[in-house]
Amino acid sequence: MTDTHRAGMGVQYRRPTATHPAAPPPTPALGVPDAEPQQWHRGMTLVATISLFIGTRAAWTTAMASSPPVAAVISACYAAILGCAVLSLLVRTRRALIRVDAAVLVTAVALVICGYLLDHAGSDEGVLTAQAANEILHGRPVYGQSWPWLFAEHGVLVTKTMSGGADYTYGYPPLTALLAAPVHAVVHSTAAATLVPTVALLASSLLLWFLLPAPWRSAATAVCLGFGFLPHYAYSGYPAITALALLIPVVVRWPSTGEGGHLGPGGVLRAACLGAACAAQQLAWFLAPFLLIGLYAVRRGELGPRRALAVTARYTATAALTWSAVNAYFAVQDFPAWLNGILLPMEQKAILHGQGVMGISYYFTDGSSRLDYYSYGSQLLLFGLLVATLLFVRRLGPTLTVVPWIAFYLATRSQDGYFLMMTPLWLAAAATVPAAAFATAWQPRPARLTGRRAKAAVAAGLLAPALVCVVIAAASPPPLRMSLTPHFAKHGSGIGVTTIDVRAVNTTGTALEPHFASRTGQGASDWWTIASGPAVLPPHASADYRVEPAGGFRVMPGGRGPGSYLIAVTGTPMTITSARIQAPTSTVGT
Numbered sequence: 022m023t024d025t026h027r028a029g030m031g032v033q034y035r036r037p038t039a040t041h042p043a044a045p046p047p048t049p050a051l052g053v054p055d056a057e058p059q060q061w062h063r064g065m066t067l068v069a070t071i072s073l074f075i076g077t078r079a080a081w082t083t084a085m086a087s088s089p090p091v092a093a094v095i096s097a098c099y100a101a102i103l104g105c106a107v108l109s110l111l112v113r114t115r116r117a118l119i120r121v122d123a124a125v126l127v128t129a130v131a132l133v134i135c136g137y138l139l140d141h142a143g144s145d146e147g148v149l150t151a152q153a154a155n156e157i158l159h160g161r162p163v164y165g166q167s168w169p170w171l172f173a174e175h176g177v178l179v180t181k182t183m184s185g186g187a188d189y190t191y192g193y194p195p196l197t198a199l200l201a202a203p204v205h206a207v208v209h210s211t212a213a214a215t216l217v218p219t220v221a222l223l224a225s226s227l228l229l230w231f232l233l234p235a236p237w238r239s240a241a242t243a244v245c246l247g248f249g250f251l252p253h254y255a256y257s258g259y260p261a262i263t264a265l266a267l268l269i270p271v272v273v274r275w276p277s278t279g280e281g282g283h284l285g286p287g288g289v290l291r292a293a294c295l296g297a298a299c300a301a302q303q304l305a306w307f308l309a310p311f312l313l314i315g316l317y318a319v320r321r322g323e324l325g326p327r328r329a330l331a332v333t334a335r336y337t338a339t340a341a342l343t344w345s346a347v348n349a350y351f352a353v354q355d356f357p358a359w360l361n362g363i364l365l366p367m368e369q370k371a372i373l374h375g376q377g378v379m380g381i382s383y384y385f386t387d388g389s390s391r392l393d394y395y396s397y398g399s400q401l402l403l404f405g406l407l408v409a410t411l412l413f414v415r416r417l418g419p420t421l422t423v424v425p426w427i428a429f430y431l432a433t434r435s436q437d438g439y440f441l442m443m444t445p446l447w448l449a450a451a452a453t454v455p456a457a458a459f460a461t462a463w464q465p466r467p468a469r470l471t472g473r474r475a476k477a478a479v480a481a482g483l484l485a486p487a488l489v490c491v492v493i494a495a496a497s498p499p500p501l502r503m504s505l506t507p508h509f510a511k512h513g514s515g516i517g518v519t520t521i522d523v524r525a526v527n528t529t530g531t532a533l534e535p536h537f538a539s540r541t542g543q544g545a546s547d548w549w550t551i552a553s554g555p556a557v558l559p560p561h562a563s564a565d566y567r568v569e570p571a572g573g574f575r576v577m578p579g580g581r582g583p584g585s586y587l588i589a590v591t592g593t594p595m596t597i598t599s600a601r602i603q604a605p606t607s608t609v610g611t
Contacts, residue, residue: 072247147258165358296343299516
């Protein structure tokens with residue numbers, strides 16, 4: 022009979038001594054560091070190693086022409102990449118593979134530092150943040166100030182607005198500029214504003230590496246520092262990178278926040294980081310309500326409604342106080358200018374750009390007289406996703422770091438940066454927030470909301486209004502009917518447009534103030550000058566315009582490309598009309 026003995030709360034069984042020869046030693050348990058590495062862990066390490074090749078050749082080529090010592094470091098990093106690739110498939114213990122993961126991380130950090138040394142001039146976000154930091158140092162206002170001279174430098178792009186102007190003001194919350202101010206006191210250039218997000222990216226990558234389970238760590242290296250995209254946003258000075266760095270400790274294992282009804286030091290720190298992230302860049306604003314809904318639902322399932330509401334309220338209040346502390350000086354200095362500044366990206370009506378559904382009206386049809394409906398659809402989708410999260414948090418809880426960005430796909434500015442700059446948060450949630458964390462989360466139980474069909478109908482009803490708005494915007498015809506008569510000239514070896522005579526008919530019942538530009542592929546040129554023609558085109562009226570490109574000459578693309586288009590846009594209401602510029606059919610004289 023089997024012998025037994027008690028240990029703690031359980032009963033353990035001791036089998037009789039075997040009389041047959043001894044069996045081979047058992048395989049080490051999963052938790053033992055020196056066990057054989059899992060194959061998917063090896064694969065994760067190898068993918069992270071491969072990701073470091075992306076962009077490295079271009080950096081090395083640039084360094085050889087401008088900074089040979091940096092090129093030498095990049096060459097050494099090549100050797101490290103090759104060595105890590107070999108070791109990731111060669112080592113026999115998990116502890117050794119973790120060391121390889123650390124070597125991959127160190128190599129990635131070295132490459133990012135090299136990249137910063139080669140490219141730290143910054144884009145429009147960087148130069149605006151540097152100027153804001155300079156104004157803070159001198160005690161001058163930051164918000165409501167126009168700095169058009171910053172965009173005279175080569176390579177600094179400006180955000181054009183549908184009203185025919187451009188935005189030369191600082192349109193971000195102030196934290197990144199505040200952090201850049203002391204650096205700017207020493208480094209009197211845009212490098213001060215690009216150093217802050219670069220350091221933030223490196224610090225957050227290291228933090229995420231240590232917070233994730235060991236097999237996931239190289240994935241953090243790849244997403245944060247490999248593949249090339251996030252470091253370049255940091256080099257450009259994007260405040261969103263600062264927000265990302267602050268959101269990482271917020272997102273890792275976030276359902277554990279407030280366990281037992283007590284925030285504790287960790288919960289307070291997470292709330293403060295959330296408030297600081299919201300004071301760094303507006304993208305954090307879209308994540309915050311989803312996290313609060315998820316946090317309340319998880320805690321209510323554990324604690325009941327009153328205690329869950331209390332802990333969520335303390336978490337929210339801590340985040341709000343942190344946000345207020347960062348913004349207080351600027352709000353007191355000039356409240357209307359500060360408020361308009363931090364809301365600017367949502368209200369500026371920037372010209373269309375991006376990879377979302379607005380491309381239907383911009384790239385694939387002749388335009389739309391109801392572009393505002395894309396914005397309405399984006400707002401309705403965000404609201405629908407919030408309600409869906411509340412109703413189905415047990416199902417959607419693991420996706421809360423991804424779903425907020427879906428709304429941007431319907432916006433008139435639907436750029437890839439809005440999606441990919443927050444991808445480390447996706448990884449953090451995937452590695453540390455399992456579906457089991459929501460098994461007991463509270464979710465409302467409306468009458469008749471039982472069964473898959475009912476839930477599917479509710480979900481469809483929440484998303485349908487956004488889809489209707491998109492259909493209205495995409496199906497609406499352009500507001501103007503335009504016929505073009507371009508005039509060409511030859512400059513050097515290129516043929517281009519010097520002027521275009523436009524016959525425009527307003528087909529709507531609204532007076533329109535058109536502004537003209539051209540595009541070849543995506544994007545748009547600087548605004549063309551209206552040499553003749555009315556500023557406002559009355560309803561159902563027609564008029565003749567003569568428009569001229571910036572600089573008096575616009576090169577026509579050659580070959581079999583998509584061709585060039587003249588676009589006419591209006592800000593209120595938001596509309597766009599496109600007409601193809603026909604290439605010259607005869608020889609153009611000089």
